[in-house]
Amino acid sequence: MSDTEDLICAIDPSKKYDFWVCFRKDFQGKINGKTEIITDKGDREKLINYKFNEPSSGFKTKMWTGYYYIAYLENDSLKLATNETELIKFIGNINSLEEALLIADIKDLNVDYSRPIGSSYKKVKNGYDFYLAKYHKCIIKTEPFKVSIDSLGNYSAKSLGFYYNIDSGTCAD
Known part of the structure; x- marks a missing residue:
């Protein structure tokens, strides 16, 4: 796991979401690129009922690794954190x-x-x-x-x- 991924795994949002997951998407142009789950919290089954278009960027991009984004359920609505502002809104207070x-x-x-x-x-x-x-x-x-x-x-x-x-x-x- 990279340092970035260790930090992501330590996120503890101020709000309690039904479910949230952080994905890492391989950088564009990679042959057989894939999307991996870095960490998730809550009831994973709840996400199965939601469909969304995978974003083309994330809140952090790393050369040769790809980019990171978060999908979360808030009030039965699926939301994405794909930039720094959305990530901070998702986390709430920066407490750690x-x-x-x-x-x-x-x-x-x-x-x-x-x-x-x-x-x-x-x-x-x-x-x-x-x-x-x-x-x-x-x-x-x-x-x-x-x-x-x-x-x-x-x-x-x-x-x-x-x-x-x-x-x-x-x-x-």
Whole structure:
């Protein structure tokens, strides 16, 4: 399981839905692409009665992996979370470290397990403050950010203004 999928599995929505499921759809153009269930909660049988068109994008897209979206039942109506705004609405209050990190992951900011400047956090009154990293593929380098995510999913980030792990002769894409 990827870090993104671990974060998705930790979602605990504020509302109690009859059923919800997160899908990962292979990236377009993949031969024999498929859709997989990453996690689901509730009575799976309830979803069988609903038909929907598979969305063409999701709240998180990862190169070579595909994209993620959530289908959920609310008041006997099937709804989809296919972007960040819909995901935050689905989750409700961002109450856990994993939910806050998922919002950061959507913005391509991740934990750098090798350095504290990219892997620190603090629980604050109304959310979380982090030091996270953004990986650049061409040229390869890592940029640290100070990030704040509040319980409503509001996000702010500021680069710390320097790079590390620089490999000026290499591109990863």
